[in-house]
Amino acid sequence: MPDKAVWHSASIGVVERELETSVADGLDSRDAAQRLAAYGLNLLRMARGPSVIGILVSQFQDFMVLVLLGATAVSAYLGEYQDVFAILAIVILNAALGFVQEFRAERALAALRRLAAPHATVLRDGALLVIDAANVVPGDILILNSGDRAPADARLVECHGVEVDESVLTGESRPVRKDSSAIMRESAPAPERLNMVHAGTVLTRGRGVAITTATGMDTEMGRIAGMMSEASEGDTPLQRRLAQLGKWLVAGCLAICGAVAAIGVARGEPAHAMFLAGVSLAVAAIPEGLPAIVTVSLALGVQRMSRRRAIVRKLSAVEALGCATVICADKTGTLTQNEMTAVAIDLIGREITVTGAGYSPDGRFLQAAREIKPAADPTLRNLLMCAALCNDAALSWTRDGGRGHWEVVGDPTEGALLALARKGGGDLLRLASKHARVAEIPFEPERRMMAVACDGPDGIFTFVKGAPQVVLDLCDSRMSSGGADAAAVGRIPRERRFDATVAAGAAAMASRSMRVLALAYAPGNLISEGQGGAPAVGARLVFLGLVGMMDPPRPEAARSVALARQAGIRTVMITGDHAATAEAVAREIGLSTGAASDGGLRLVLCGEELDQMSDRDLEQIVDGIGVFARVAPAHKLRIVRALKARGHVVAMTGDGVNDAPAIREADIGIAMGRTGTDVAREASAMVLSDDNYATIIAAVEEGRSIYDNIRKFIRYLLASNVGEVLTMFIAAVGGLPMPLTPIQLLWMNLLTDGLPAMALAADPTDPDTMSRPPRRPDEGVFAGGLGLRIMVQGTFIGICTICCYLLAGMWLGHDLETARTMAFSTLVMSQLIYVFHCRSERRALSEIGLGTNRFLLAAAAISVVLQAAGIHTGAGRAFLGTCQLTVIDWVLVLFLSGWSSVLTAAARSVYRALRRANALSRQSESRETGEKCSQPAGASRNSRTQVE
Secondary structure, three states: OOOOOOHHHOOHHHHHHHOOOOOOOOEOHHHHHHHHHHHOOOOOOOOOOOOHHHHHHHOOOOHHHHHHHHHHHHHHHOOOHHHHHHHHHHHHHHHHHHHHHHHHHHHHHHHHHHOOOOEEEEEEOOEEEEEEHHHOOOOOEEEEEOOOEOOOEEEEEEEEEEEEEOHHHHOOOOOEEOOOOOOOOOOOOHHHOOOEEOOOOEEEEEEEEEEEEEOHHHOHHHHHHHHHHHOOOOOOHHHHHHHHHHHHHHHHHHHHHHHHHHHHHHOOOOHHHHHHHHHHHHHHHOOOOHHHHHHHHHHHHHHHHHHOOEEEOOHHHHHHHHOOOEEEEEHHHHHEOOOOEEEEEEOOOOEEEEOOOOOOOOOOEEEOOEEOOHHHOHHHHHHHHHHHHOOOOEEEEEEEOOEEEEEEEOOHHHHHHHHHHHOOOHHHHHHHHOOEEEEEEOOOOOOOEEEEEEEEOOEEEEEEEEOHHHHHHOEEEEEOOOOOOOOOOOEEEOOHHHHHHHHHHHHHHHHOOOEEEEEEEEEOOOEEEOHHHOEEEOOOEEEEEEEEEEOOEOOOHHHHHHHHHHOOOEEEEEOOOOHHHHHHHHHHHOHHHOOHHHOOOEOOEEHHHHHOOOHHHHHHHHHHEOEEEOOOHHHHHHHHHHHHHOOOOEEEEEOOHHHHHHHHHOOEEEEEOOOOOHHHHHHOOEEEOOOOHHHHHHHHHHHHHHHHHHHHHHHHHHHHHHHHHHHHHHHHHOOOOOOOOHHHHHHHHHHHHOHHHHHHOOOOOOOOHHHOOOOOOOOOOOOOOHHHHHHHHHHHHHHHHHHHHHHHHHOOOOOHHHHHHHHHHHHHHHHHHHHHHOOOOOOOHHHHOHHHOHHHHHHHHHHHHHHHHHHHOHHHHHHHOOOOOOHHHHHHHHHHHHHHHHHHHHHHHHHHHHHHHHHHHHHHHHHHHHHHHHOOOOOOHHHHHHHO
């Protein structure tokens, strides 16, 4: 067999000869065994991933984890075993979470294997056999029936009304009609190969015979699996920022702590004591709780998102979604409902809009905004009866957890017609249920129509549906606007002008990307035996009207796209559907009305145009494309990579197998939970349980809120640690005795870096969260002046603590132990007061309110009680080396603790005033420069005014 044969471009005879098989008898058993040995099992084989041990070991190679292990060793050396157990618990928790997430991600490849059909019916040695799908080989003759999943790629040799659901492979929203006689061009993409069936696709109608052309990794699905193995999963922005932050923190803290110890030794302090002080300060200064607090913040966000029907599989993806700049949304099932819906009826002279979405029977019929009741409109009533009876589908109500939804059993188009009929009301359905089918002509692509004869309470009627021109040719009249009931209908003879009106109505619906069917009926059984014994319908039908169907956008889609645009996020539609259909959906949800800020969106770019572009060419234009239509899996992967190359943080949504490689390659992969395949879910970082695009926008809001909260406790932790380090450093440089003992440093570390910092993770979302643009992908953790605020606040905390230390000894005349206790308390209380000012970077504490975060109030109260217990109980004083303070001592402590925040607020106000003044000055200079540049050369402003 040629390595790169294009069987869809060859005739059946050529395929049969090249594959050395017989359509009449199939392969013989010995030949099949030889081919199985040569080509291997019909399975998807992937590159071997990392072992379980390898995944586990990799969790302990993270930089911050190594720092935590170092802090554990230091704490053990100091005998602080509570710290040892706490830090080890943090390390184990993070390693376990990382292991589970990575292990589950690798299961995406195993999920691909589960899509393969377990059995296949083949023709071998002239007899039909049912074999394991894994044993299918090239040249096998497959027997396919409605409902079968194709076990391999195959060329159709017989085709009897075959329609195939290829949505998991191509993104098509409706079944594709197959034609075994078609000869396709070699470059035809998968959606256009009308003479082929592909592995993993399902026959929704008809039966066929096909020659197997490719198995295993040579199939279309196999090529997708290969792309999945190539797709990389890089670190999210949060992981990169934390890695960068950890390195700077450790280097800076170790340098300063070493300097403190060295200065102390140089002053004549005992080397052992200064070593312990330096090590204790290092343990206190390095925020070892930061990874745990990040995990807590993400976990709280995950809980909130689960209540909004977004299931997060990788915690870090929540934050990454918050800085997404582009959402690549698969049209079918994501922006649309993946449910064919009858949306319009043309009664030839009367246009009726049908409300409701999907297969739900809820909806109304509106003519010029006025509701029409089918019971009072004979033409509409008969059309709905035809839709209900000329139909082989069924609708079922399926429970999905606490909710439910309607599903179609059978062809989606017939499901849409059945849902349309159900909207006519219970009386119509009860009447339809009293009709029994006595004759039928099943739908076949060659015939392009279906007819049934049904016997009911009013006698036998023939109902027909099909392509407009085919049905029109069978009609000799049309139904008048009068008519008392379904049995006595006024007829108007068919005329040429009427034919033109029907054609114009069908064309108008088709231009709106609708699938158009015509319906007709007549009293009596008009189905008879035609020429050659084939059934035929007598050309005496009464034309009823046209029905337009489409896969409609979700009701929330337009609003969600607008919200995304408001938040500075561009939505890009990626679909395997036709360009016209994609364009219609894009216009309806607002993708085509982007302003200049959207980069001047080009509405549609097709997959064939992508094939003509290099990766560099695609990168240059990708920012200006709004819709990618007729794309293949490889195209989706290229699009995501091009967007990432342009510096975007990309979220990719999808539900089919064809989406899996791009989902894994994107920064945030999002799968549909209800309609999505196992492959898409396993490859994703987040799953939407309600398949609702609006949920993605809610997740964006949560992601931004989580990142804001992470910045809040980074601001709090680092400013507090700067204050601690600076206190010790000033004392060392000034020749003062150390203001805190090692055990006090560790106690303060547990007291202030624990509960209060974690409570910041529960802070509510700021009202303006979705009015801000996304963060730049390369934005650092200290962007927006955060680093300056940390240094200023830390400096004031350190200065106020040293002032309290000095005043306690010089002004109040306390001994060293009492002065240390006061400095110790000032440092703790300064941090507990400052934590409330960290709740927002844009609003003052008076605007936020103290009671809007009850967890923070409780955490601060617990820390205050524990600090007081460490000073005013015998056990606490013995453990911490403190002494009891008087009321006057506490007044000084609280005054200086609060004064550090007052100084910071004052400095912030001065800084903002200077920035505003500087901005106004630049604007003034810019206006003056612009005015000068706009004047003619050598002319002054006054002379120009005089000329004017």
